[in-house]
Amino acid sequence: MLPPRFLLLLACGLLLTAPSPAQTRYPTPVEGDFTLPRFQFASGETLPALNVHYTTVGQPRKDGKGRINNAVVIMHGTTGAGANFLGEQFAGHLFGPGQLLDAAKYYIILPDAIGHGKSSRPSNGLRMQFPKYTYDDMVTANHRLLTEKLGVAHARLVMGTSMGGMETWVWGYRYPDFMDALMPLASLPVEIAGRxxxxxxxxxxxxxxxxxxxxxxxxxxxxxxxxxxxxxxxxxTSSPKQMQKAAPTRExxxxxxxxxxxxxxxxxxxxxxxxxFDASRDYNPAPHLAAIKAPLFAINSADDQVNPPELGILETEIKKVNKGRYILLPITDLTTGHGTHSNPAIWGQYLQELLSLSEKSKL
Structure with missing residues (x-):
């Protein structure tokens, strides 16, 4: 029998395990839906009603002026859904008492991107007649979810994994005053090209x-x-080292x-x-990186086959981000290629540093 860790690895880090009752050491997640009538996509196409599904953990907290000041937005990868973050590997290391994103302190928002999870998607009925959405459309819908439905005008942190990491870059330049900090994981801020x-x-x-x-x-x-x-x-999204370790024989x-x-x-x-897979076709934050204002930590793993470090892209592009930092995690027995993005036990120290840095920058 193969270990569950390996099965999770082979699921590419895009689909995380669901929580069990023993894992929920944080407030009970709450699901919701937000309908955007006559939603217009970047392509010019419209949908009579776009549903954005989301999950929240924790409660909003307001400052002296009545503004929510503890919202954390976390966006998932391709083929995933927001609720995938509720597994032990992610939420179990972040959302519990005393942890970095303690849900007793933060209002955690996990949206399902357009075309994913329980949000509107082609398989709901329109099939190939569904509007040809992009990452810009995803970010627009999520921004409206926060501002129009959840009453969040400013976020403490915006972060995401893989596709969600790419959305994080887009958030940074499209809404530069919206957040205190940004953490894109397993992503590059350039056009999807090459391999x-x-x-x-x-x-x-x-x-x-x-x-x-x-x-x-x-x-x-x-x-x-x-x-x-x-x-x-x-x-x-494979990790050759981990696959060889877990499956050393043909059988x-x-x-x-x-x-x-x-x-x-x-x-x-x-x-x-x-x-x-096609939603990334016009993604390209590179010309807009100088517009990002919030402190940004971009984290990639050296064994990531999607964003291999030998491309040398982030070393160049991060220089355009005024408060940007590139962190390359070395290959270890714990890294799992692209899926390392969903293991805060490996990169949590940098999240802690980012939260501290961005807190000080507010003062």
Missing amino acids: NRMLRKMAIDLIEMDPEWKGGAYTTEPKTGLTGAISSLIFM LAEAALAKTEARFFGSLDANDMIYQ
């Missing part, structure tokens, strides 16, 4: 090449195309792959996946 875009395009093409996809009008998932897309996803490796594929088949929709 990253190639792998995303391969996943999309493999689905659309499957005759059973039927232009998005399938009644059962196009398994051949979806298998190919899942292969791209596994490769993108173990093939058993692990079969379990991982089965897990993905049970949670992914082909049309949703096409949209999710």
